[in-house]
Amino acid sequence: MLYLLDASAIINNPYFSFSKKDKYACTLEVLHELKSFEVKALAENALKMKILRVYRPKHKYIKDAEKMAKRHGFERLSKADLSVIALALQFKNEGKQFLVVTDDYSIQNFLLTESVEYLAPVQGKIKESISFERFCPVCKKKFFEKQRNNECPDCGIRLSSRRVKLSEHN
Numbered sequence: 001m002l003y004l005l006d007a008s009a010i011i012n013n014p015y016f017s018f019s020k021k022d023k024y025a026c027t028l029e030v031l032h033e034l035k036s037f038e039v040k041a042l043a044e045n046a047l048k049m050k051i052l053r054v055y056r057p058k059h060k061y062i063k064d065a066e067k068m069a070k071r072h073g074f075e076r077l078s079k080a081d082l083s084v085i086a087l088a089l090q091f092k093n094e095g096k097q098f099l100v101v102t103d104d105y106s107i108q109n110f111l112l113t114e115s116v117e118y119l120a121p122v123q124g125k126i127k128e129s130i131s132f133e134r135f136c137p138v139c140k141k142k143f144f145e146k147q148r149n150n151e152c153p154d155c156g157i158r159l160s161s162r163r164v165k166l167s168e169h170n
């Protein structure tokens with residue numbers, strides 16, 4: 001399997017290791033987020049063994065990721081987050097079989113909206129494709145990101161939340 005790694009997949013997971021049977025992909029931005037010695041050494045070793053490859057997502061997919069982030073209200077995505085999403089969009093478009101590995105809730109929500117499959121390693125298993133969605137009971141606007149005081153920025157009403165099933169995963 002080809003795994004697309006987000007920085008959180010490695011940093012937050014003390015049990016993370018690269019398997020020689022698999023292939024791994026990440027972006028330069030993700031690589032730069034690996035700051036601790038142990039994690040850096042892991043990644044450098046995997047690069048040397050050629051099981052990890054660093055990709056630079058095509059410009060078109062970075063633009064697409066930015067546009068979609070704006071549309072879905074995912075404003076807190078970092079440059080590294082967006083690079084992972086862009087590469088996921090590119091891989092999907094190229095028909096590659098892959099799984100994104102991320103513990104970042106914003107990235108997961110984004111991937112769900114694009115029907116890109118992922119693993120959340122801290123849970124140790126494929127996360128169910130169920131997500132919480134905040135919405136304003138008055139204007140019905142949906143929010144994936146946390147809002148100030150948990151209120152609708154337009155109506156000032158306390159947001160409600162509900163479980164939403166966005167896609168299936170076997």
Ligand SMILES: [Zn+2]
Binds near residue numbers: 137
């Ligand atoms: Zn509202």
